[in-house]
Amino acid sequence: MDIDKETLIFTVIGSIPAGSVASYGQVAALAGYPQNSRLVGRLLKMMPKDSSIPWHRVVNSQGKISFPEGSDKYQEQREKLLSEGISFKSDKVNIKLHRWI
Template sequence: MDIDKHTVIYTIIASIPKGCVASYGQVAALAGYPNNARLVGRLLKEIPKGSTIPWHRVVNSQGKISFAESCPQYHIQRERLITEGIVINQRINMAKYRW
């Protein structure tokens, strides 16, 4: 994978303000790679531990956390979003919280 793609996508994710979310597809499009939402997902899996990139602000296009509810990362992401003031019912209201 191209290092420049990594940099651009990580920069976009780092730019998502507190209290807002973006979808995988939105991040890909903003980075200049429309229709590459899965690329964003793969790069998020590669973020090193201890990174300050706000990975938790990226959700799927339906406003849902992509991790299974039984997964520890699901609960970490959910808590981080709630701490930032994002209301999560069954899903996040993308009309309200989309960056």
């Protein structure tokens, strides 16, 4: 994997402010790699558990958490987002209010 690509993607994720979310595709595009949203997901999956990168601020394009609903990781991500003031409509982040622009 291209280390520069990985660094750029993690830099974009690290730039998402508390109280905001970005989609996988948005992160890829901002890093200069449009059409690479799956790569963003793979990198997040491989990220060390002790990383300080705010992985929880990345959701899918519909505003949904990508982990299976009810799983421990789903609950962890939802709780982290709620603690930052992110609001949900049912099982989706309110993208109109919280999308990072």
